[in-house]
Amino acid sequence: MHNRKPLLAGVTLLFVWASVASCQKISNRYGIVCDTLMKTGLRSGGTYTLLQELTEQAPHRLAGSSGAARGVELTKQMMQRLGFANVHKESCMVPHWERGPIEKAEILPGGGMRSIHLSVCALGGSIATAANGITAEVVEVRSFDELRELGDRARGKIVFFNRPMDPAKLSTFEAYGGAVDQRGGGAVAAAKAGGVAALVRSVTTAIDDVPHTGAMEYEDTVVPVPAAAVSTIGADRLSDMLKKNPRLRLRLKLTCQTFPDVLSANVVGEITGSERPNEVIIVGGHLDSWDKGVGAHDDGSGCMQAIEAISLIKSVGLTPKRTIRAVMFMNEENGLRGGRAYLIAPERASEKQIAAIESDRGGFAPKGFDVQADSAVFEKVVRWRSLFERIDADRIRRGGSGVDISPMVQNGVPGFGLVVENHRYFDYHHSDNDTIDKVNQRELEMGAIVEALLCYLISEEGL
Amino acid sequence: MHNRKPLLAGVTLLFVWASVASCQKISNRYGIVCDTLMKTGLRSGGTYTLLQELTEQAPHRLAGSSGAARGVELTKQMMQRLGFANVHKESCMVPHWERGPIEKAEILPGGGMRSIHLSVCALGGSIATAANGITAEVVEVRSFDELRELGDRARGKIVFFNRPMDPAKLSTFEAYGGAVDQRGGGAVAAAKAGGVAALVRSVTTAIDDVPHTGAMEYEDTVVPVPAAAVSTIGADRLSDMLKKNPRLRLRLKLTCQTFPDVLSANVVGEITGSERPNEVIIVGGHLDSWDKGVGAHDDGSGCMQAIEAISLIKSVGLTPKRTIRAVMFMNEENGLRGGRAYLIAPERASEKQIAAIESDRGGFAPKGFDVQADSAVFEKVVRWRSLFERIDADRIRRGGSGVDISPMVQNGVPGFGLVVENHRYFDYHHSDNDTIDKVNQRELEMGAIVEALLCYLISEEGL
Numbered sequence: 001m002h003n004r005k006p007l008l009a010g011v012t013l014l015f016v017w018a019s020v021a022s023c024q025k026i027s028n029r030y031g032i033v034c035d036t037l038m039k040t041g042l043r044s045g046g047t048y049t050l051l052q053e054l055t056e057q058a059p060h061r062l063a064g065s066s067g068a069a070r071g072v073e074l075t076k077q078m079m080q081r082l083g084f085a086n087v088h089k090e091s092c093m094v095p096h097w098e099r100g101p102i103e104k105a106e107i108l109p110g111g112g113m114r115s116i117h118l119s120v121c122a123l124g125g126s127i128a129t130a131a132n133g134i135t136a137e138v139v140e141v142r143s144f145d146e147l148r149e150l151g152d153r154a155r156g157k158i159v160f161f162n163r164p165m166d167p168a169k170l171s172t173f174e175a176y177g178g179a180v181d182q183r184g185g186g187a188v189a190a191a192k193a194g195g196v197a198a199l200v201r202s203v204t205t206a207i208d209d210v211p212h213t214g215a216m217e218y219e220d221t222v223v224p225v226p227a228a229a230v231s232t233i234g235a236d237r238l239s240d241m242l243k244k245n246p247r248l249r250l251r252l253k254l255t256c257q258t259f260p261d262v263l264s265a266n267v268v269g270e271i272t273g274s275e276r277p278n279e280v281i282i283v284g285g286h287l288d289s290w291d292k293g294v295g296a297h298d299d300g301s302g303c304m305q306a307i308e309a310i311s312l313i314k315s316v317g318l319t320p321k322r323t324i325r326a327v328m329f330m331n332e333e334n335g336l337r338g339g340r341a342y343l344i345a346p347e348r349a350s351e352k353q354i355a356a357i358e359s360d361r362g363g364f365a366p367k368g369f370d371v372q373a374d375s376a377v378f379e380k381v382v383r384w385r386s387l388f389e390r391i392d393a394d395r396i397r398r399g400g401s402g403v404d405i406s407p408m409v410q411n412g413v414p415g416f417g418l419v420v421e422n423h424r425y426f427d428y429h430h431s432d433n434d435t436i437d438k439v440n441q442r443e444l445e446m447g448a449i450v451e452a453l454l455c456y457l458i459s460e461e462g463l
Numbered sequence: 464m465h466n467r468k469p470l471l472a473g474v475t476l477l478f479v480w481a482s483v484a485s486c487q488k489i490s491n492r493y494g495i496v497c498d499t500l501m502k503t504g505l506r507s508g509g510t511y512t513l514l515q516e517l518t519e520q521a522p523h524r525l526a527g528s529s530g531a532a533r534g535v536e537l538t539k540q541m542m543q544r545l546g547f548a549n550v551h552k553e554s555c556m557v558p559h560w561e562r563g564p565i566e567k568a569e570i571l572p573g574g575g576m577r578s579i580h581l582s583v584c585a586l587g588g589s590i591a592t593a594a595n596g597i598t599a600e601v602v603e604v605r606s607f608d609e610l611r612e613l614g615d616r617a618r619g620k621i622v623f624f625n626r627p628m629d630p631a632k633l634s635t636f637e638a639y640g641g642a643v644d645q646r647g648g649g650a651v652a653a654a655k656a657g658g659v660a661a662l663v664r665s666v667t668t669a670i671d672d673v674p675h676t677g678a679m680e681y682e683d684t685v686v687p688v689p690a691a692a693v694s695t696i697g698a699d700r701l702s703d704m705l706k707k708n709p710r711l712r713l714r715l716k717l718t719c720q721t722f723p724d725v726l727s728a729n730v731v732g733e734i735t736g737s738e739r740p741n742e743v744i745i746v747g748g749h750l751d752s753w754d755k756g757v758g759a760h761d762d763g764s765g766c767m768q769a770i771e772a773i774s775l776i777k778s779v780g781l782t783p784k785r786t787i788r789a790v791m792f793m794n795e796e797n798g799l800r801g802g803r804a805y806l807i808a809p810e811r812a813s814e815k816q817i818a819a820i821e822s823d824r825g826g827f828a829p830k831g832f833d834v835q836a837d838s839a840v841f842e843k844v845v846r847w848r849s850l851f852e853r854i855d856a857d858r859i860r861r862g863g864s865g866v867d868i869s870p871m872v873q874n875g876v877p878g879f880g881l882v883v884e885n886h887r888y889f890d891y892h893h894s895d896n897d898t899i900d901k902v903n904q905r906e907l908e909m910g911a912i913v914e915a916l917l918c919y920l921i922s923e924e925g926l
Contacts, residue, residue, distance in 0.1 A: 038631070038633060039631035040631075042630050042631045042632075042633075043630055043631050045630075167505050167506055167508075167905075168501070168502035168503075168505045168506050169505075170501060170505075170853075170854065170855060172905075205905065365884050365886055390633075391633060392633060421828050421884055421906075423828055423903055423905040423906045423909070424903050424905075424906070427903070440886055440887050440890070442630075442635075442668065442886040442887075443884075443886045443887070446886070
């Protein structure tokens with residue numbers, strides 16, 4: 001063993017040297033590009049201006065809605081106005097669910113207490129209640145296991161899922177992942193236990209009186225029951241009152257409806273590659289949003305950053321070798337129809353998708369990106385770190401990329417997910433709080449700059 | 464040369480191995496401490512609760528004011544309530560300047576235009592105008608050089624300094640540094656050019672109608688003239704109007720006053736070290752704030768993080784070898800009297816200050832810290848990086864530490880400045896925008912957690 005050390009060390013040194021040399025070469029070649037993209041982006045504030053336009057002119061963009069249709073036309077016009085090539089729509093059918101005008105939850109008077117209204121909203125995809133609402137007792141649980149252990153005791157009741165996001169987790173996405181099963185699967189679990197409705201604690205880090213919506217699912221073999229989210233303040237209040245009066249009765253009324261699927265579209269525009277036009281780098285976000293708030297962070301930010309990334313590359317006069325394409329994906333929130341449609345559209349037959357980048361974690365300060373690809377791609381991208389360090393976004397790690405691009409990634413396309421500062425995201429997510437005043441212009445802009453640099457490096461260096 | 468490679472490589476390998484081994488040892492020894500501090504801090508939300516108390520009960524804490532006096536008593540009570548040892552005040556004399564009730568700037572009607580009011584506020588330390596205000600023409604400049612080149616043309620005029628913070632800079636602190644000379648030195652430069660007052664574009668990244676105050680200085684040999692900040696919207700408007708009518712007249716009225724110095728204090732409390740009580744690690748911020756807003760970010764956040772850092776260490780049951788001390792420094796904004804007084808207080812004679820940590824860049828998500836110390840200290844701290852990576856704060860670089868601790872650092876004490884996400888800070892800084900609703904609880908909490916970990920590591924491992 002002793003004898004092998006110098007040899008091993010020699011190889012190590014050679015590797016270190018080669019790696020340093022390669023990084024220096026990259027820095028020399030692209031340092032000015034990086035700095036120019038940053039200065040131009042920060043000066044222009046272009047992403048924020050686009051986001052103002054989107055959120056003012058198409059504030060609610062739930063798939064199938066008139067707002068989503070306006071968003072499609074508006075982003076097509078944006079790309080045309082900015083001189084993108086090959087701007088067009090690629091159609092897909094999407095679900096069409098509407099919230100309806102009435103969403104009410106009232107704790108009925110009794111046990112010496114007066115009537116109390118809780119802030120609720122239907123979960124996306126829920127059926128309505130009967131016209132007079134559902135009136136029933138409430139059973140509180142923190143998990144599906146706890147519900148199962150109740151046996152018959154949930155029968156005929158509204159099942160109240162009250163497990164909060166764990167505040168002790170450093171990653172709010174991890175904390176979200178630890179609570180969102182209640183929203184997605186609460187209605188089915190409630191129905192299986194004989195419950196008449198599901199009421200779910202809003203999946204948010206905020207303690208306030210704003211309910212947060214989001215997708216929920218039914219199963220073909222389980223009778224559907226209505227499902228609503230309650231604000232965290234409402235959930236805490238209901239929980240307290242249940243401790244005092246476990247027999248309290250709640251009246252829940254929802255008037256949401258599902259309509260037949262409608263025709264919608266992804267919106268696509270690009271800089272066509274100067275040398276390899278058929279090799280395509282995607283940069284995108286999802287154009288649809290929930291019907292609460294205006295979808296400023298989720299995911300107006302990601303969409304406008306994608307358009308601005310390409311606009312920046314154009315405006316600083318770069319002519320990429322490969323095609324860089326912005327895609328506004330439709331229907332991420334409740335169907336992923338756009339993400340699937342993109343992959344199988346006829347236009348794809350003559351193209352090779354070489355990378356897909358998505359920003360869908362809010363328009364906060366970027367820290368870097370997660371890479372969902374094989375080791376060779378990961379190691380190549382890691383060698384570009386010194387460039388991303390110049391714009392304070394050098395956290396390059398393995399990880400998930402994005403929901404819209406997941407069909408591509410599953411087909412072997414390297415995926416990249418913009419990683420941003422995440423503490424605030426779930427304060428706003430899927431709620432009336434997701435408005436543009438929660439977006440900082442500089443933080444938003446930096447995301448577009450990071451994406452522009454990554455697109456351009458992949459275009460010039462390949463993967 | 465060829466022969467030396469294996470030897471050099473062997474040394475490299477040994478160094479790498481030693482370094483890796485040392486990091487692993489640190490991770491093993493303190494990994495659980497780190498995770499426990501994080502989980503406890505994020506669950507408790509203690510810093511935010513303290514900051515609510517401070518900003519509600521002592522919202523304006525300009526040195527010499529009754530608010531600052533309330534802040535002194537309140538933070539002393541907080542430390543006592545949390546069971547800190549050796550809680551006491553250390554007195555210092557501080558300046559006493561008051562804004563006064565009237566702050567007005569009016570563009571007088573003329574040239575077909577009606578009268579327009581601009582949002583202004585006196586700069587800290589400014590003299591008042593005459594009782595009827597100053598009415599004069601305005602000359603706009605972007606630099607002191609440009610003002611000097613004007614020669615006699617600034618005589619009798621209000622000098623309007625309108626150089627913005629450069630939005631193209633990645634670091635807002637760097638952009639601030641590139642504009643703040645106008646605020647600090649504008650009055651003297653205006654007076655030297657024969658001007659009658661200085662009106663300075665607010666040193667902020669925000670484009671809004673809120674003026675941002677801050678310190679300004681006079682020189683003994685230059686006649687003092689009044690100095691005010693104007694909002695960025697006001698500055699842009701005035702600049703536009705000057706292009707149309709260079710002879711427009713502005714009336715400026717300020718009623719601020721300087722009073723004799725008053726007695727104030729730093730507030731100090733600690734966990735006394737179990738093995739080396741006379742070796743002291745400082746963690747602090749400045750308790751004084753401007754009289755605009757409530758000083759939530761600047762620097763209520765840093766002060767409450769210092770108290771919470773010690774409270775966290777206590778609440779998880781650690782017994783540090785060395786003394787860890789929270790210091791609420793008085794008068795950072797317009798005098799640094801507290802920072803200087805701490806160093807020369809009689810209590811210091813029997814102590815050794817071994818490190819000083821400051822948080823004074825807002826209560827935003829921490830990224831790591833800057834180290835202002837010699838190479839040996841820096842390299843030692845860098846070996847702790849894996850621990851800070853666990854809490855997403857592993858950006859450890861050489862750099863400035865903090866203004867309050869600068870007298871100590873100049874005396875050779877290693878200084879550490881908490882580095883946080885900085886894009887939003889100067890939107891709020893020194894203005895009515897600096898309120899607690901701009902502080903995110905989790906981001907604030909993480910700062911206290913990073914400080915607690917750094918304090919404890921220094922306490923156990925030394926520097």
